Amino acid sequence: LMLIFWELTSLVSFLLISFWTHKQDARRGARMALAVTGGGGLALFAGILLIGHIVGSYELDDVLAAGDLIKAHALYPVALTLVLLGAFTKSAQFPFHFWLPHAMQAPTPVSAYLHSATMVKAGIFLMARLYPALAGTEQWFYMVSFTGMATLLLGAYVAMFKHDLKGLLAYSTVSHLGLITLLFGMGTKLAAVAGVFHVINHATFKASLFMAAGIIDHETGTRDMRRINGLWRFMPHTATLAMVAASSMAGVPLLNGFLSKEMFFAESLQLNLPGLWAWLPPVVATLAGIFAVAYSARFIHDVFFNGKPVDLPIYPPHEPPRYMKIPVEILVFACVMVGIFPAFSVGPLLYAAASATLGGDVPDYHLSVTHGFNLPLLMSFMAFFGGLLMYSQRQRFFDFHARFREIDEKAVFEAVVSRITAWAHALTGRIENGSLQRYALLLVVSIVAVAAAPLFDLGLFVGSRGLTPVDWPTGLAAAALMLCALATARFHRDRFYALILLSVVGLIVALAFARFSAPDLAMTQLSVEVVTIVLLMLSLYYMPSWTPLATSTPKRIRDIVIALVAGTGMTLVTLAMLTQPFTSISEFFLANSKTGGGGTNVVNVILVDFRGFDTLGEITVLAIAALGIYAMLKDTALTPPPGDGMGHAWSRDAYPVLLRQIARPMLPLALMVSVYIFLRGHNQPGGGFIAGLITSVALLLQYIASGMVWTQDRVPFKYHNVIGLGLLFAVIAGAGSLAFGYPFLTSSFGYITWPVVGKFEVASAMIFDLGVYLTVIGATLLALVSIGRLSPHSAIKSRREDV
Amino acid sequence: MLDRLRFPQPWLSLILFITWQLLSDQVSAGSLVLGFVLAWAIPQMTGGFWPERPAFIKSWRMPGYLLRVLTDIVVASFQVARLIVSGRQPRPAFVSYPLQLEHPLAISILASTISLTPGTVSADISDDNKTLLVHALDAETDQEVIDAIRTRYEKPLLEMFQ
Amino acid sequence: MNHWLTAPILIPLLGGILQVFMGYAPLSLRRTLALTTTVLMLVAAVVLLVLANDGSYRFYAFGNWQPPFGIVLVLDRLAALMLILTAILGLFCHLFAVGGADAGNRQFHALFLFQLMGLNIAFLTGDLFNLFVAFEVLLIASYGLLMHGGGTARTVPGLHYVVLNLVGSAVFLISVGMIYSVTGTLNMADLALKVPQITGENLSIVKAGGMMLLVVFALKAAIIPLCFWLPKAYARATAPVAALFAVMTKVGIYAILRVYLLVFGDDAGALANLGMDWLFPLALVTLAMGVIGALGADNLKTLVAWQVIISVGTLLAPVALGSVAGTSAALFYLLSTTWTVAGLFLVADLIASQRGSAADKIVTAPIMRHRTFLSVLFLIGAVAAVGLPPLGGFFAKLLILQSVSPGPEMAWLWSSILIGSFFSVIAYSRAGSIVFWRTVEGHINEPPTLGGSVSVAAGALVAQSLVLVVLAGPVSSYTDATAAQLHNPAGYLQALGTPMVTEDN
Amino acid sequence: MITTVLYITTGMVTLAALLNVYRLFRGPDAPDRILALDTLYINAIALIILLGLILDTRLYLPSALLIAVMGFVGTVAMAKYLKRGSVIE
Amino acid sequence: MNPIAEYVICALLLLGGVFTLVGAIGLARLPDFFTRLHGPTKATTLGVGAIMLSSVIFFSTRNEGIGISEILITVFLFMTAPVSANILAKAAMHLRVKSSDNTRGQPWEQ
Amino acid sequence: MELVFALVIGTLTSAGVYLLLRARTFPVVVGLTLISYGVNLFLFGTGRLATGAEPVLRHGATYTDPIPQALVLTAIVIGFAMTAFVVVLSLRNLADNDDDHVDGHQSAPTTEVEHNREIPGQ
Ligand code: NA
Numbered sequence A: 001l002m003l004i005f006w007e008l009t010s011l012v013s014f015l016l017i018s019f020w021t022h023k024q025d026a027r028r029g030a031r032m033a034l035a036v037t038g039g040g041g042l043a044l045f046a047g048i049l050l051i052g053h054i055v056g057s058y059e060l061d062d063v064l065a066a067g068d069l070i071k072a073h074a075l076y077p078v079a080l081t082l083v084l085l086g087a088f089t090k091s092a093q094f095p096f097h098f099w100l101p102h103a104m105q106a107p108t109p110v111s112a113y114l115h116s117a118t119m120v121k122a123g124i125f126l127m128a129r130l131y132p133a134l135a136g137t138e139q140w141f142y143m144v145s146f147t148g149m150a151t152l153l154l155g156a157y158v159a160m161f162k163h164d165l166k167g168l169l170a171y172s173t174v175s176h177l178g179l180i181t182l183l184f185g186m187g188t189k190l191a192a193v194a195g196v197f198h199v200i201n202h203a204t205f206k207a208s209l210f211m212a213a214g215i216i217d218h219e220t221g222t223r224d225m226r227r228i229n230g231l232w233r234f235m236p237h238t239a240t241l242a243m244v245a246a247s248s249m250a251g252v253p254l255l256n257g258f259l260s261k262e263m264f265f266a267e268s269l270q271l272n273l274p275g276l277w278a279w280l281p282p283v284v285a286t287l288a289g290i291f292a293v294a295y296s297a298r299f300i301h302d303v304f305f306n307g308k309p310v311d312l313p314i315y316p317p318h319e320p321p322r323y324m325k326i327p328v329e330i331l332v333f334a335c336v337m338v339g340i341f342p343a344f345s346v347g348p349l350l351y352a353a354a355s356a357t358l359g360g361d362v363p364d365y366h367l368s369v370t371h372g373f374n375l376p377l378l379m380s381f382m383a384f385f386g387g388l389l390m391y392s393q394r395q396r397f398f399d400f401h402a403r404f405r406e407i408d409e410k411a412v413f414e415a416v417v418s419r420i421t422a423w424a425h426a427l428t429g430r431i432e433n434g435s436l437q438r439y440a441l442l443l444v445v446s447i448v449a450v451a452a453a454p455l456f457d458l459g460l461f462v463g464s465r466g467l468t469p470v471d472w473p474t475g476l477a478a479a480a481l482m483l484c485a486l487a488t489a490r491f492h493r494d495r496f497y498a499l500i501l502l503s504v505v506g507l508i509v510a511l512a513f514a515r516f517s518a519p520d521l522a523m524t525q526l527s528v529e530v531v532t533i534v535l536l537m538l539s540l541y542y543m544p545s546w547t548p549l550a551t552s553t554p555k556r557i558r559d560i561v562i563a564l565v566a567g568t569g570m571t572l573v574t575l576a577m578l579t580q581p582f583t584s585i586s587e588f589f590l591a592n593s594k595t596g597g598g599g600t601n602v603v604n605v606i607l608v609d610f611r612g613f614d615t616l617g618e619i620t621v622l623a624i625a626a627l628g629i630y631a632m633l634k635d636t637a638l639t640p641p642p643g644d645g646m647g648h649a650w651s652r653d654a655y656p657v658l659l660r661q662i663a664r665p666m667l668p669l670a671l672m673v674s675v676y677i678f679l680r681g682h683n684q685p686g687g688g689f690i691a692g693l694i695t696s697v698a699l700l701l702q703y704i705a706s707g708m709v710w711t712q713d714r715v716p717f718k719y720h721n722v723i724g725l726g727l728l729f730a731v732i733a734g735a736g737s738l739a740f741g742y743p744f745l746t747s748s749f750g751y752i753t754w755p756v757v758g759k760f761e762v763a764s765a766m767i768f769d770l771g772v773y774l775t776v777i778g779a780t781l782l783a784l785v786s787i788g789r790l791s792p793h794s795a796i797k798s799r800r801e802d803v
Numbered sequence B: 001m002l003d004r005l006r007f008p009q010p011w012l013s014l015i016l017f018i019t020w021q022l023l024s025d026q027v028s029a030g031s032l033v034l035g036f037v038l039a040w041a042i043p044q045m046t047g048g049f050w051p052e053r054p055a056f057i058k059s060w061r062m063p064g065y066l067l068r069v070l071t072d073i074v075v076a077s078f079q080v081a082r083l084i085v086s087g088r089q090p091r092p093a094f095v096s097y098p099l100q101l102e103h104p105l106a107i108s109i110l111a112s113t114i115s116l117t118p119g120t121v122s123a124d125i126s127d128d129n130k131t132l133l134v135h136a137l138d139a140e141t142d143q144e145v146i147d148a149i150r151t152r153y154e155k156p157l158l159e160m161f162q
Numbered sequence C: 001m002n003h004w005l006t007a008p009i010l011i012p013l014l015g016g017i018l019q020v021f022m023g024y025a026p027l028s029l030r031r032t033l034a035l036t037t038t039v040l041m042l043v044a045a046v047v048l049l050v051l052a053n054d055g056s057y058r059f060y061a062f063g064n065w066q067p068p069f070g071i072v073l074v075l076d077r078l079a080a081l082m083l084i085l086t087a088i089l090g091l092f093c094h095l096f097a098v099g100g101a102d103a104g105n106r107q108f109h110a111l112f113l114f115q116l117m118g119l120n121i122a123f124l125t126g127d128l129f130n131l132f133v134a135f136e137v138l139l140i141a142s143y144g145l146l147m148h149g150g151g152t153a154r155t156v157p158g159l160h161y162v163v164l165n166l167v168g169s170a171v172f173l174i175s176v177g178m179i180y181s182v183t184g185t186l187n188m189a190d191l192a193l194k195v196p197q198i199t200g201e202n203l204s205i206v207k208a209g210g211m212m213l214l215v216v217f218a219l220k221a222a223i224i225p226l227c228f229w230l231p232k233a234y235a236r237a238t239a240p241v242a243a244l245f246a247v248m249t250k251v252g253i254y255a256i257l258r259v260y261l262l263v264f265g266d267d268a269g270a271l272a273n274l275g276m277d278w279l280f281p282l283a284l285v286t287l288a289m290g291v292i293g294a295l296g297a298d299n300l301k302t303l304v305a306w307q308v309i310i311s312v313g314t315l316l317a318p319v320a321l322g323s324v325a326g327t328s329a330a331l332f333y334l335l336s337t338t339w340t341v342a343g344l345f346l347v348a349d350l351i352a353s354q355r356g357s358a359a360d361k362i363v364t365a366p367i368m369r370h371r372t373f374l375s376v377l378f379l380i381g382a383v384a385a386v387g388l389p390p391l392g393g394f395f396a397k398l399l400i401l402q403s404v405s406p407g408p409e410m411a412w413l414w415s416s417i418l419i420g421s422f423f424s425v426i427a428y429s430r431a432g433s434i435v436f437w438r439t440v441e442g443h444i445n446e447p448p449t450l451g452g453s454v455s456v457a458a459g460a461l462v463a464q465s466l467v468l469v470v471l472a473g474p475v476s477s478y479t480d481a482t483a484a485q486l487h488n489p490a491g492y493l494q495a496l497g498t499p500m501v502t503e504d505n
Numbered sequence D: 001m002i003t004t005v006l007y008i009t010t011g012m013v014t015l016a017a018l019l020n021v022y023r024l025f026r027g028p029d030a031p032d033r034i035l036a037l038d039t040l041y042i043n044a045i046a047l048i049i050l051l052g053l054i055l056d057t058r059l060y061l062p063s064a065l066l067i068a069v070m071g072f073v074g075t076v077a078m079a080k081y082l083k084r085g086s087v088i089e
Numbered sequence E: 001m002n003p004i005a006e007y008v009i010c011a012l013l014l015l016g017g018v019f020t021l022v023g024a025i026g027l028a029r030l031p032d033f034f035t036r037l038h039g040p041t042k043a044t045t046l047g048v049g050a051i052m053l054s055s056v057i058f059f060s061t062r063n064e065g066i067g068i069s070e071i072l073i074t075v076f077l078f079m080t081a082p083v084s085a086n087i088l089a090k091a092a093m094h095l096r097v098k099s100s101d102n103t104r105g106q107p108w109e110q
Numbered sequence F: 001m002e003l004v005f006a007l008v009i010g011t012l013t014s015a016g017v018y019l020l021l022r023a024r025t026f027p028v029v030v031g032l033t034l035i036s037y038g039v040n041l042f043l044f045g046t047g048r049l050a051t052g053a054e055p056v057l058r059h060g061a062t063y064t065d066p067i068p069q070a071l072v073l074t075a076i077v078i079g080f081a082m083t084a085f086v087v088v089l090s091l092r093n094l095a096d097n098d099d100d101h102v103d104g105h106q107s108a109p110t111t112e113v114e115h116n117r118e119i120p121g122q
């Protein structure tokens, strides 16, 4: 749960920083802050999950109790690094410190609250809370303390050279956070107490300084210390408050800053690092102290003294209204109180916080104004004078500092992000280049690759059923089919020729279906074949009549190889499959077709009864395809090429006499045939699909022979409605059984005997087949007539009434 | 009203009736009744698609004409077969045949007959339906082709359609 | 044998047929009828959800034929989950479409309803070939919907989408053929019984068939390397269509879950967990590709389109690992990401409509109207999509991360998901800040006013991530039960024993 | 006796079909190819009838009838494309 | 199956086969398109007609009713063959397909 | 017989796949049709090859498996609907982008590759 609020804070800070949206660097700062803290949050998220995994529960007290279990666990180092990553990014430790100063763009109250007191402290708070669970190991010591040291030094050093008031305070915050982290890193109980103590102190004086900076900004209109000088005269009261707070920051005795800094110095001495390293922490501490004093001195002197203010936007600055100063006064008063009577004022609070952190056993420590004259006191004096000395020589330090190019982290971050996005854009552009060739290639290759392994160990396999001999007409027909298929691929550039070859292939496939005892299939294939030819001819009119060579030769060879591999794969599988023994659920259908379905043509009974739902889906596909085609071509304008690309213009005569005359009788005859095939469908090869296709072809012949307008006037119905009616019939045929409590699509059939005619069968499946019949007609004609309407001549005339 | 119910196109209904018997393979009571119903119903629906119906006068002569055409087809096939088998170079010719028939259906029947019967294919009909372009496979003189068509086919059709 | 099972199929079918007849009726009438159909479908989905929640399987044999001979519908928790997901998504997309996107094509609502019908058949059918027919129904409807709307921008990606799926359908048929040639049956329960007993050369035939089927579902789910058609196709589709398509990729994943846990599950003998070892690395690479794509996106719709691919990767990784917890986490994430992505598509469209010529391009542009409202929607959507707390996306990712047991997979899974989220934070924050904040003075010609229905639809879909947080408890317990049910297919096999309706009862 | 004759006839018709395919490949112009295709359709009718005779079943007759009707419309569509371009206008 | 019917069927079958083959040979060997047009319209059509007739007799003499739907197929063929020949010829003339040199007369300009 | 059947399916698939990978919509559509022929034959083959065993009930006959025939019939009709849609879509593509390129570089200026385009047909 804690994690949620953790992420929430990073989110809120993102919004707040970017409060002043119009300023460009505010946005960038905000994004950077979100990215770093967000990223850290995710690492913490993983860390906590890991710990939860090790301990087995996420309850805080279980985790704290299982401290040694965690430390001993193999995943401990990973978990620790992740958690620390989260803590360091949140509390702006080195190397993740760069986002904090830029968060300063946020309006004053935000930065005061957010960046000095609480949010940034969350990282520290996290370390404090998990201290008993994670601290104490070598890894904890090295990672935490060294990071702390680095941040401490870096923050303090850079703070010195920041001309912006808030910049200085920001980097000083970074430095102090480093200090606290270092304290926690030391591993001793006392250091932890010191850490907690400094957290409290830092919060107080830093908040007051931020508010002071806010007041100065409010009063003078700027925060550039080079222009703000000698404010003492203008706002003595605020000045004094600020100076006290600043000196507490510097660690001047009698103020809270001094106490925790002194404890810090004491702890840095206790660290018993092996050999030479022993000297490192105290030296670093003092150095940091020097820097701290230096920038505090700068804050006091450069702002309130140091001559006249230079072209302030608001001049003369004067004391801010009373209400603005009250919070600063309270905080400064607290600094002084803690400084003078530490045990009395902050003792109990410190004790409670420390015990929470250390899980109860708080070492005895002594809070007093001074601990007498000892080495830490000496170190703070050295820091004090060193700092003043450094400040006085600040000019030389400024030149020294100026030599480093001022790196603006925001610009770096933005550059990195835009380079990533540019790279990503380029990469996606290259991979997803919008070439169907490539996508199709990827798809085919993946299919072949996936099927290669099993087919490879299948190899050329002939099952136990063995091969049956080939009678030579079938062999010749197969050879012709293969020849034409390869010729289609070879001559696909001459489009008309390719289509003729394609029709030959289709014809032989239909013959193959007849040859291997599938009359229904043969008829369906033939009908669909012809309607496809008409469809392709309709569209070829608008296409250039041949395809220029577009792909380079090596690519074509590659495609040929892939095609051959795919082909051999299919051959191997088919051979193996055809020769394997086979038992299937087909006995049921053969047995129940007559008794249960009421028809002897088992394939048709399966289509309209046993698996009627498939057919319902199928005619819906037909209907949708037609509607989609109609919608796509509705207001598309296509200008056909003047001739057939071989140098002949299109001839004027559209409707030859002989064709028109033959079309007249063909329609009724064809209708007779389709009624015949429809009625016999249930018991003999035939059925709704084939009958529907025959009627469609008969009507198509009228369109071809006499043209769109002539035929359209004679067709009384709209094809949309035919499709709708067809689907409706199919659904009604299926739903009829619901009335009797039977499942959807249950068919019923009976026999009626009339005096003259004798016995004939009436089946609900007949209505279903009628639905199929109507949908096929409606869909086929709507699709093909929509293409027909594209042609310039009919487009104009038929604007009036729609199909 | 009644006659509309009767047979708008009597010949077409008859052909359809016979077709239905052919389709259902055996002439049973059921096929007769259904054949009758369909033969009546379908012309109603497709009436519009056959606007300029010819006025048959002597339609009973049609079977005789068909029989003649059939025998000629058989004869023609043997002639063409002999020509193809002999490998002799044929002497093809385009012949423009002046038509005397007016009705488009009559012209179509004539053109079909020409295509089906010996050595000739009707390649095209002029826009004004006045002349018929015939391609003869192997003919000495154009006039020979024209006379054969005139006497054997156009005359009976003229009688039927005039 | 409960007729309610056919409701999610018959309602859109009848609604669609009605729309076909009423092509020329006034638009407002057609819209109300279409919307009532979608609402009815939602009611049916809820009823089925309640029914399925008792953990038992319900079967419905079409034509009263005993499975495995006839086609059977199977209602279990997974099916009910997908139905409710599609019904809610469909309702809001439809609400958005009614706001104006359905102009220009009289048959838009028919296509929309048929699309929903196709989806519902796919989720309910218990027959492999019927699954193929269901795929064809929803594919052809999606082709029509993808091409809906004027303009020439969507033709080329549409063509890619159609051709690739045609190849996919051909391969689907080949796989069904291969499997049928050995097992001799099409009913999935029957297949689950027969697959373990396959021996000898038949094994390699069915293995090849099974793997090719996986490629088909991978194409549907847009797993790398078969995902590159998706960004342009979804980015260029009209908004409600793109939003509805958010569930299209999930159909592929549903199919993988259904077929590969039932037929090629743990106890499938030599063919157990077919292809799952391929799936895990591919899922992670898909995730990475999605993130790269999102980073490189130059407009919001492309960004959201790549987010679809990211969610596919994130979704498939735990499924591929095959643990019950993983599947449950994946299902939870499936709910959250589908609605979120759909919502983002709608929001992106609203933004595009408000920014004049700049549309949804991630460039500087004059300030848009309704900026605060839209930016809040975008923020919620982005946070949910990336998986930052406190929204649904976070919980989903949390569940996924927890579902994996320590080991190399855990390392890979965690790093890719977390790093992926990190970069998507960057991508979304960059896009959001540029679109909403990097503004320049200038005038946008009269942006259309935000219609009520349009903003409600977009808002609702985005708001679901909040709802998911509140209902996290019950939803995750439902997904746990679903995952448990999926992982022991014994219940499903009762399909073969479905009682037939005889004269007496 | 009939069966042997049937096989001989089937052989002859198959050879005829092959010759058609030859013409289809060689045919210098498109009309030659359509003519070859149309004849192929007619040969297919013969083959189907012969198949029915060999198998002694009448199930394939409607298929033959279908080829007769459909083949014609296909040829007309192709020829009209060659001449007029737009098949339906 | 009485012997007379058998002989008639065999004769018709052989006749049909020969004619179909001759039609195809004509198509293959004749010099130009227009001459080739004659082959199929006559020979092949008659060939298929003969096979159709043999099928009629074959099925009618098997005492299960008469099999006459083949006749319809022949009728359709005889109706459609000339039309397809006509429209093919028109297309060829439109494309100015050259007829062999010793052809008297010229095709019309389309 | 089975070997010939398998070779036919293999050839159809190879020709279809080659055409599928071409750079224009027309060959792609033709390729898809060839592939669907191959697939339909394959699906039909799963019921194993049989001569004269039509699944139409008549006394004293053996029957082949009717299921694949029903499936193929459905596949043919669906295939037709899909082919019609993809053909019309390529027409729409022609209308919108007035060239039928599908290999990414829309109507690029005629590259040197296209200069040596063969004479069609021969
Ligand atoms: Na100054």
Ligand code: NA
Pocket: B113, B114, B115, B116, B117, B118, B119, B120, B121, B122
């Ligand atoms: Na003649």
